[in-house]
Amino acid sequence: MAFLRRTAVAAALLTVFLTLSTATQAADLSTVTSGSTAAPNVYRLRMHHLHTGEDIDIVYRIGDTYLPAALDRLNYFLRDHRTEDVSRYDPREFDVLHSLMASLHRTDSVIDIVCGYRTPWSNNFLRTRAASTGVAEHSQHMLGKAIDIRVPGVSTVTLRNAALALHAGGVGFYPVSQFVHVDVGPVRTWSFR
Numbered sequence: 266m267a268f269l270r271r272t273a274v275a276a277a278l279l280t281v282f283l284t285l286s287t288a289t290q291a292a293d294l295s296t297v298t299s300g301s302t303a304a305p306n307v308y309r310l311r312m313h314h315l316h317t318g319e320d321i322d323i324v325y326r327i328g329d330t331y332l333p334a335a336l337d338r339l340n341y342f343l344r345d346h347r348t349e350d351v352s353r354y355d356p357r358e359f360d361v362l363h364s365l366m367a368s369l370h371r372t373d374s375v376i377d378i379v380c381g382y383r384t385p386w387s388n389n390f391l392r393t394r395a396a397s398t399g400v401a402e403h404s405q406h407m408l409g410k411a412i413d414i415r416v417p418g419v420s421t422v423t424l425r426n427a428a429l430a431l432h433a434g435g436v437g438f439y440p441v442s443q444f445v446h447v448d449v450g451p452v453r454t455w456s457f458r
Contacts, residue, residue: 305327305328305329305330306327306328307324307326307327308324308325308326308327308359308360308363309322309323309324309325309363309372310322310323310325310339310359310362310363310366310376311323311373311374311375311376312342312375312376312377312378313375313376313377313378314342314343314346314378314381315377315378315379316346316378316380317346319342320375321338321339321342323335323338323339325339325356325359326356326359326360331356336353336354336356336359339354339359340352340353340354340382340409342378342381343378343381343382343409343412344381344382345381345382345383345384345387346381347384347386347387347390348384348386348387350382350384351382352382352408352409353409354381354382354409354410355408355409355410355449357410357433357449358409358410358411358412358447358448358449361428361431361433361434361447361448361449362376362412362414362447364431364433365424365427365428365431365447366416368427368430368431369416369419369423369424369427371416371418371419374416374417374418374419375416375417376414376415376416377414377415377416377417378412378413378414379413379414379415379442379444380406380412380413381406381412381413382406382407382409383404383406383407384407385407388400388402388404388406388407399437399439399457399458405434405435405448405449405450406448408450410434410448410449410450411435411446411447411448411449411450412446412447412448413437413439413444413445413446413447414444414445414446414447415443415444415445421438421439421440421443421444421445422438422440424445425438425445428445428447429454432452433447433449433452434447434448434449434450434451434452435447435448435450435451435452435453435454435455436448436453436454437454437455437456437457438454438455438456438457439456439457439458440456440458441458442458
């Protein structure tokens with residue numbers, strides 16, 4: 266009986282996984298389904314990078330298991346668009362995005378990426394562009410722990426409030442530039458033009 270349940274769960278997951286994901290993630294599926302008796306939660310993100318024009322629609326986690334190939338693709342997608350350098354993002358940042366979209370009841374919506382990873386060079390470049398830029402000297406972006414986002418159809422105020430309600434890290438509000446910074450660093454909040 267347990268074997269039949271595991272087989273049924275594995276078949277259902279495989280069907281969902283193959284329709285939602287790429288072939289590179291399919292290899293990770295076997296490590297998630299072995300010994301499973303209940304269908305685990307599937308964690309998916311849809312994003313559009315405003316600077317590169319690239320899109321990603323990816324399952325990055327199933328249950329408690331992060332999918333290494335998916336994390337690699339997300340790291341590349343969120344690379345520093347000025348230098349093409351790639352970082353290793355803290356996977357909790359993806360969980361924050363997923364939780365944020367769930368709290369907004371928009372799990373199928375696209376997140377617009379304003380800024381992902383920044384090298385120290387890019388961070389300094391942005392800091393020195395004007396007298397006051399709102400870019401922190403020791404930004405969580407340089408650690409692969411922060412992303413600046415917009416969600417089409419959701420006001421910046423609503424997005425900020427939803428991020429604050431998570432109590433998951435830093436939340437920066439940029440109403441003039443119309444984006445929200447979310448990170449998995451210390452819990453704190455700020456506003457900048």
